[in-house]
Amino acid sequence: MDWFLTIQFPLSWIRLWFLESPPNDPFKLEFLGVQRYPYLMEAQIRSSFKNHFETEPLIAFAPGRINLIGEHTDYQEGFVFPAAVQFGIWVGVQKNQLPYCRLFSLDFEESATFDWKAFSPKKGHWSTYVMGFLAQLHQAGYKFEGFDMVIGGNIPVGAGLSSSAALSVSIGTALSALFEFNLSKLSIARYAQKSEHQYAGVNCGIMDPYASAFGKENTALLLDCRVNQHEEVSLDLGEYCFLLVNSNVKHSLADSAYNQRRAACEESVMLLTPYFPEIITLRDLKVSQLEEVQQILPEPLFPKAKHVISECGRVLEASSALRENRLELFGELLKKSHQSLSQDFEVSCPELDFLAQKAFEFSGVLGARMMGGGFGGCTINLIKKGSIEAFKYAIAPSYEKKFGKAPSFIQVEISEGARVI
Ligand code: GLA
Numbered sequence: 001m002d003w004f005l006t007i008q009f010p011l012s013w014i015r016l017w018f019l020e021s022p023p024n025d026p027f028k029l030e031f032l033g034v035q036r037y038p039y040l041m042e043a044q045i046r047s048s049f050k051n052h053f054e055t056e057p058l059i060a061f062a063p064g065r066i067n068l069i070g071e072h073t074d075y076q077e078g079f080v081f082p083a084a085v086q087f088g089i090w091v092g093v094q095k096n097q098l099p100y101c102r103l104f105s106l107d108f109e110e111s112a113t114f115d116w117k118a119f120s121p122k123k124g125h126w127s128t129y130v131m132g133f134l135a136q137l138h139q140a141g142y143k144f145e146g147f148d149m150v151i152g153g154n155i156p157v158g159a160g161l162s163s164s165a166a167l168s169v170s171i172g173t174a175l176s177a178l179f180e181f182n183l184s185k186l187s188i189a190r191y192a193q194k195s196e197h198q199y200a201g202v203n204c205g206i207m208d209p210y211a212s213a214f215g216k217e218n219t220a221l222l223l224d225c226r227v228n229q230h231e232e233v234s235l236d237l238g239e240y241c242f243l244l245v246n247s248n249v250k251h252s253l254a255d256s257a258y259n260q261r262r263a264a265c266e267e268s269v270m271l272l273t274p275y276f277p278e279i280i281t282l283r284d285l286k287v288s289q290l291e292e293v294q295q296i297l298p299e300p301l302f303p304k305a306k307h308v309i310s311e312c313g314r315v316l317e318a319s320s321a322l323r324e325n326r327l328e329l330f331g332e333l334l335k336k337s338h339q340s341l342s343q344d345f346e347v348s349c350p351e352l353d354f355l356a357q358k359a360f361e362f363s364g365v366l367g368a369r370m371m372g373g374g375f376g377g378c379t380i381n382l383i384k385k386g387s388i389e390a391f392k393y394a395i396a397p398s399y400e401k402k403f404g405k406a407p408s409f410i411q412v413e414i415s416e417g418a419r420v421i
Contacts, residue, residue, distance in 0.1 A: 038086070038154075042421060044106060045092040045150050052104050052111075053148040057092030058178055062170035062418035064088055064161035065211035066242065066380060067371055068220055068322075069337050070315035072345055074205025075262050076269075076308050077226035078283040079315035082207055083235070084215020086413040089153035089166045090421075091174040098146040103127055106152030116146050121199045126151070129164065132195030133171045137181070140191075144179050156410055159246045160377025164200065165208035168192035173213075173418045185213040185418070186228060202255050203262050204373075215417030222319045226283065233319050235414055240327060240366065243381045243388060244410040245359075245395065247351040249403075250376035258373050261304065261347065268297055268305040282308040303344035310340055331367025331382050335360060338369030338379075347374030351403055355379045358395045365391065378410070 042059060049057040063084040070080035096102065103112045105126050112127035121131035130149060137144060151170075155163040172188035175181070183191075192209035196202055206225055214221055214230060221230040265282055272279060275296055279285060282305055285293060290309065294302050314333045321330040338356045342348035348356075352370040356379050359368030364387025371380040383391060392409055400406045 041090050041152055041154055045090045045152055048104065048106055048152070049092040049094070049148070049150045052150065053094065053096065053102065055094045055096075055148070057094050057148075057150065058174065059090060059092045059421045060170050060174035060177060060418065061088050061090050061421055062166045062173055062212045063215055063415055064155045064163055064166045065208055065215065066161065066244065066412055066414075067207065067211075068242075068380070069318045069334060069369070070207075070311060071337065071341055071370075071372070071374075072261060072265075072347065073283070073308055073311050073315065074207040074223075074225040075203065076265050076281040076283050076312075078281070078308060078312040080205075080207045080223050080225060081220055081233075081315050081319055082211035082223065083220040083414045084211055084417045085161060086415045087153070087155040087161060088212075089151065089155065089163065089170040091170040092150040093174040093178050094148050095178065096146045096148045101130070101146055102148045103130060104150045106150065116144065123199060123201060126167075128199050129167045129195065130171055132199040133168055133175065133191055135198070136191035136194050137175065142179070142181055144175065147175075147178065149174070156246065156408070158248065158250050158377065159244065159410060160372035161244075162208035162212065162372075164196060165192055165212050168195055169209050169212040169418045173420060177420045186210075188418070189213045189228075201259075203259050211417070213418050215415060217416050218414050220319075220322070220414070222315070226281075231319075233322055235322070236325065237327065237382075238325075239384055239386065240382055241385050242412050242414075243383045243391070244371070244378040244412060245355050245381060246378045246408045246410060247349075247355060247376055247403075248405050248407060249349065249351050251349055254373060254375040257347065257375060261345065264301055264304045265308055268301045271298075271301070272296055272305075283312055285309045287313050303346075307340045307345035311337060314340075327366055327382065331365070334367030334369045334380070334382060341370055341374065345374075349375050351376070351399075352379060354399060354402060355395065355407065358398070359383075359391075362387070362391055362394055364388075 064087050065082045068081040074080050101116050119131050121128040155161050169192050176183040189209035193206050218235050219232045223230040318333040348370050356368050359365045359381050364384040366382045368379050368381040371378050
């Protein structure tokens with residue numbers, strides 16, 4: 001009898017665990033067959049912190065983001081429409097009264113140490129994000145001292161959900177609370193962006209850290225990147241939801257191509273200014289002015305400018321469509337956005353075009369497009385909840401046959417932004 005109880009108890013416990021989680025559990029990340037739930041992540045950070053540093057940590061969380069529409073417009077001070085998701089990064093932190101900081105990454109199972117009075121962040125290592133954020137605080141005149149930190153997360157890798165922004169924002173949120181800096185969400189987002197420019201070498205816009213900091217449950221943020229202010233648009237999608245399809249590719253040119261696209265937009269502004277003296281960025285031009293713009297810009301620059309100008313218009317139209325619950329119109333705009341990103345801005349790739357095309361052909365999907373910087377990552381699909389399984393079946397085998405790897409599917413829940421737990 002004893003053996004029966006010992007074996008049965010853990011087995012039923014495990015079974016209950018899986019039965020309690022709905023089949024498309026948004027908190028699920030397959031990790032060695034175990035699912036990384038938020039409460040498990042928090043507990044893991046806490047116990048790892050105690051093991052490594054023998055003190056109780058203060059814990060902060062910051063989420064990844066999706067972007068409904070408005071791609072490559074943020075660095076032209078245009079409009080974007082992101083939302084925070086349920087996946088993110090947890091950071092445990094505590095002062096250590098030492099001349100150095102001690103870090104541990106749960107995901108890399110690796111430690112790092114640096115002198116907090118004299119450190120030099122180097123590109124390409126996870127600890128750079130901690131030093132990069134500290135460098136911003138230092139430049140802004142904030143005084144800090146030695147601390148210990150444990151970092152872990154459950155953002156699907158390489159999906160384009162902005163894990164690096166979530167990492168910086170969670171670090172900023174934790175340090176602000178630990179040293180009582182009272183940093184505003186906007187300051188945290190700005191420092192995160194600057195740190196990315198200086199230490200990751202990507203001249204990104206503000207969208208990702210902003211969405212991570214300001215996200216709100218079931219709400220998308222219509223963000224004006226000129227004034228860095230947003231309007232909340234409540235997401236009432238009824239029988240529809242957002243499903244990401246991860247191409248599981250990231251082409252190596254992604255970062256350099258991103259910077260080139262940004263530079264092309266800036267060059268266009270320079271060439272257009274003598275003819276349109278009132279403009280500061282491409283955001284200041286309207287679709288009705290495109291004919292004139294075409295006369296001025298050289299051949300390779302025009303389609304790029306056209307994308308930014310038309311995409312800003314689409315964001316405003318799409319946010320109104322959502323407010324009025326006109327989901328079909330919203331879906332149409334997603335499709336136009338993809339075509340513009342692929343043909344005019346040239347940041348798509350065969351894998352993303354294939355996934356988008358399959359989605360356009362599938363009747364349960366109202367619209368789809370590539371999401372984020374491009375050259376890999378996910379498509380975002382507005383899909384009828386009841387059609388998800390059929391959609392997976394319609395896409396996965398043909399994708400795998402063509403590209404030799406399986407796509408993965410991520411159902412997102414629109415969630416709260418960064419916070420101390
Ligand atoms: C990346 C950048 C963002 C934004 C998108 C494209 O995610 O980090 O700032 O430019 O690409 O919209």
